Amino acid sequence: MSTPTFDAPFRETLNDLLAWRRDVRHFKTDPVDRDIVLDCLKTVSIGPSVGNSQPWRFVLVDDQNRLQKLTELFEATNAEALSDFAGDSAKLYATLKLAGLKEAPIQLSVFADIHTNVGRGLGSRTMPETKAYSVVGAIHTLWILLRAHGIGMGWVSILPPDAMAELMEVDPTYKFIGHLCIGYPQEQTLTPELVKAGWQDRLPFDEFIIER
Numbered sequence: 104m105s106t107p108t109f110d111a112p113f114r115e116t117l118n119d120l121l122a123w124r125r126d127v128r129h130f131k132t133d134p135v136d137r138d139i140v141l142d143c144l145k146t147v148s149i150g151p152s153v154g155n156s157q158p159w160r161f162v163l164v165d166d167q168n169r170l171q172k173l174t175e176l177f178e179a180t181n182a183e184a185l186s187d188f189a190g191d192s193a194k195l196y197a198t199l200k201l202a203g204l205k206e207a208p209i210q211l212s213v214f215a216d217i218h219t220n221v222g223r224g225l226g227s228r229t230m231p232e233t234k235a236y237s238v239v240g241a242i243h244t245l246w247i248l249l250r251a252h253g254i255g256m257g258w259v260s261i262l263p264p265d266a267m268a269e270l271m272e273v274d275p276t277y278k279f280i281g282h283l284c285i286g287y288p289q290e291q292t293l294t295p296e297l298v299k300a301g302w303q304d305r306l307p308f309d310e311f312i313i314e315r
């Protein structure tokens with residue numbers, strides 16, 4: 104295979120793709136072709152990981168009982184999260200839709216095998232958390248690949264990690280990274296939902312750059 108070149112129009116399209124990626128909680132009921140998701144996961148699995156440890160583990164959750172229990176876990180955890188807020192923040196939080204667990208036709212629970220010997224520990228001796236970071240990077244790649252198919256994804260972190268490993272019946276030493284709701288989005292927009300809702304605006308770009 105000859106080395107591809109990525110030209111200016113491609114870069115522009117890629118920028119558009121990144122700008123139009125959204126965290127989606129409002130899904131259409133249309134089904135999503137599971138093979139598209141599996142193809143995307145295949146591409147994701149050639150992504151970067153510390154020491155090439157490839158610690159991502161994706162649980163495709165179809166079982167309705169498990170999904171029901173997951174929804175109950177989310178609702179209980181979200182109610183606890185709400186109780187951390189008071190006044191206007193509590194009122195606004197209560198209006199936010201923070202997961203599409205009941206609607207998303209494809210759902211993935213993602214874990215990191217943080218004790219894997221694959222890669223022989225290279226790169227993670229002083230920073231064991233890099234195994235989890237590798238999985239976070241993989242999730243972002245999946246977000247982008249799915250969006251290129253017009254498919255939306257929502258990351259749900261309002262869940263208890265230990266209970267997730269138990270519910271998904273994975274090795275209890277796996278670290279829960281996030282639950283992903285996947286489906287066709289009800290709307291395409293450049294504006295994040297939390298910005299629209301008045302919860303949190305985007306910060307000015309120069310706040311992110313530190314020069315020394």
Ligand SMILES: Cc1cc2nc3c(=O)[nH]c(=O)nc-3n(C[C@H](O)[C@H](O)[C@H](O)COP(=O)(O)O)c2cc1C
Pocket residue numbers: 124125126127128200201202258259260261281294295296297298
């Ligand atoms: C690690 C992580 C955890 C997140 N957890 C949740 C969540 O539990 N519920 C939710 O509605 N959104 C969650 N989000 C989505 C963020 O709220 C969203 O990315 C942010 O508001 C910016 O919106 P955008 O992704 O549409 O640009 C999470 C995002 C990340 C990266």
